[in-house]
Amino acid sequence: MIEAKDIKDFGHRLGIHDIKITTTEPFDQALTKDKEQRTNGLFTDRRHRHLENLTQFYDIGIEFPKAQSIIAACQCYLTDEKTNLSEPGDPHGLIARYTWRNHYHDLKNRLHELAHFIKEETGASFRVYSNGPVAEKPIAVRSGIGYYGKHSIVINQTFGSWIVLGEIITDKKFEPDKPLDIDCGQCKQCIDACPTHAIVAPYILDRRRCIQEITNWYGVLPNDIAEVWDNRLYGCTVCQDVCPVNSKVAAHSPSTKLGNVGTSISLLDILNMSESEYRKKYPDNQITARWINFKAIQRNALVCLGNIKDKQTLPILERFSKSNDRVFARTAQWAISRIRNG
Ligand code: B12
Ligand code: SF4
Ligand code: SF4
Structure with a gap:
């Protein structure tokens, strides 16, 4: 035994x-x-x-x-x-680390x-x-x-x-381990750094404000969230990036190749792709899981462009601003006004 x-x-x-x-x-x-x-x-x-x-x-x-x-x-x-692979005229959106x-x-x-x-x-x-x-x-x-x-x-x-x-x-019994007796002490860096103030108290997340949750919600983002969205195409890791415990962890080479999508994706590619092309290009990854709304991913790409402010992306934004889809049109118009107003 x-x-x-x-x-x-x-x-x-x-x-x-x-x-x-x-x-x-x-x-x-x-x-x-x-x-x-x-x-x-x-x-x-x-x-x-x-x-x-x-x-x-x-x-x-x-x-x-x-x-x-x-x-x-x-x-x-x-x-x-290395994470950001953008070139002038071809900005990339970031993929949250856990789903590379x-x-x-x-x-x-x-x-x-x-x-x-x-x-x-x-x-x-x-x-x-x-x-x-x-x-x-x-x-x-x-x-x-x-x-x-x-x-x-x-x-x-x-x-x-x-x-x-x-x-x-x-259904077999094995000797259990004990919980750790450790906590964060006085630190609250993740709470202070969260761009949308989604960590409303220690250990308590307001999911309605967490970028990771909203990444897959299709709708027009409120301005205060869109403005701090930065260049995130899928998900967010700010609360983990700032954690002092994480800064001591040793990085290693990838332990798997399964569902590899890379660290970032060209935003223009995302906006020019059909849903079936997207699902075919990134098989077996969270970003194309069956519950992922492709239109939300394209909406994220428009928000990224409004924050990156590269004038060379205006033509594609103009195209989306005339879309019959209200979410695309409003988000693209928001992005254009951000670029035009500097
Ligand atoms: C729904 C879900 C989400 C939602 C909600 C996340 C959340 N914090 O609840 C969203 C989409 C936002 C999300 C985001 C992420 N997720 Co997620 N998600 C899940 C999922 C499917 C269910 C989690 C859930 O709803 N649990 C129920 C809630 C109520 O539990 P809880 O958060 O533990 O809540 C407890 C605390 O609030 C605690 N609590 C309350 N008061 C107090 C007081 C004290 C003193 C203490 C100690 C505790 C405490 O008690 C609550 C009940 O247990 C799990 C998979 C799974 N099956 O568990 C993955 C999971 C939690 N996610 C995971 C990951 C990787 C993430 C992200 C880190 C991804 C990223 N962007 O990098 C982010 C993290 C964002 C964040 N700050 O939490 C991992 C987490 C791994 C880990 N190291 O913990 C999981 C476990 C998946 C996996 N198999 O690895 N996720
Ligand atoms: S994942 Fe981003 S938005 Fe969500 S709690 Fe962490 S820092 Fe805030
Ligand atoms: S940043 Fe890390 S150590 Fe500090 S409170 Fe947040 S989880 Fe805890």
């Missing part, structure tokens, strides 16, 4: 960066806090629907009554690649291999997730993979918050 240490050793040999184990009791405290945040209106309608069945999200036993242990894991995605490649699928593939090893040794049944229908941050915190930063992202002691999370849920 294998033990927790054998699972961790095998997992590390598979290239999984950190592995801890926890129990399957429901995450009642997290459920209460989540409900509080919903009552306070900090969720968008989309997220309300997405997490409709909240109790199931926080209680693994509902879907998998025989579950005994959660093997929690994380994969670091901090690489030392598909680290969720990469971690899930590694966890599947680990789960098969556990099954061979013990006959265990299992479920494997990364970005799945379970409360991954509370799982990571209870298992000791990391602790909550005030930006509400989990911080690992070695890899900072530059990690994606994943788990194996199994």
Whole structure:
């Protein structure tokens, strides 16, 4: 019979960066806090629907009554690649670091291999997730993979918050690890730096203002958000870029090639592409996941152009400003007036 240490050793040999184990009791405290945040209106309608069945999200036993242990894991995605590849006349929009490649699928593939090893040794049944229908941050915190930063992202002691999370849920019992006794202390740099003031209190995010959330919401952005959007085509990492814990993390070469989209994409290319060309060009990545609204990505490209202010992009903005689509037309007109007014 294998033990927790054998699972961790095998997992590390598979290239999984950190592995801890926890129990399957429901995450009642997290459920209460989540409900509080919903009552306070900090969720968008989309997220309300997405997490409709909240109790199931926080209680693994509902879907998998025989579950005994959660093997929690994380994969670091901090690489030392150069980010802005813009040329004059061909400005690029940034892709948030976590989705330069598909680290969720990469971690899930590694966890599947680990789960098969556990099954061979013990006959265990299992479920494997990364970005799945379970409360991954509370799982990571209870298992000791990391602790909550005030930006509400989990911080690992070695890899900072530059990690994606994943788990194996199994019907075999393994020795659980303990949560870490660490917090952010007096620091509040992420709260102060968030361009849209979306971190409304330590650990509490107003999702309606978070650029990562709005990146995939299709509508006309309020001016105060559009003006601080900068050149972000997909997502935002400011709260992680400024974190002093992250500045100590060592960058490494990419651990996977899966779903590689690069660090930035030409905005003119995005605006000249059809949706099917876009989905074909960037397969197996978050930015073309089925729930991603391509029109929102093109809207983001128009907002980027309004902030980059390159006069050579006026012709394409003029074209979008005459669109029958109200969101495109209004956003392009906003961008043109930003460029014309300097
Ligand atoms: C919905 C979602 C989002 C939403 C909402 C994010 C959020 N902070 O809730 C949006 C689209 C904004 C988003 C953004 C990002 N996401 Co996201 N997202 C998710 C998803 C699918 C569900 C998360 C969720 O809604 N949880 C429910 C909420 C209520 O839980 P919570 O945030 O942990 O809330 C707790 C705290 O508020 C805490 N709390 C409240 N008061 C207090 C007080 C104290 C003292 C303490 C300690 C705690 C505390 O209690 C609450 C309940 O547990 C998960 C995947 C998953 N299945 O879990 C990925 C996930 C959280 N996302 C992930 C990532 C990578 C991101 C981004 C970092 C991407 C990027 N741009 O780089 C950003 C981070 C932005 C930010 N500042 O949070 C990773 C996070 C990895 C990590 N290191 O933690 C996850 C786990 C996916 C994965 N498998 O790796 N995401
Ligand atoms: S991802 Fe960007 S917008 Fe969202 S909380 Fe962090 S800094 Fe703010
Ligand atoms: S910036 Fe400071 S407060 Fe925010 S997560 Fe990092 S250490 Fe915590």
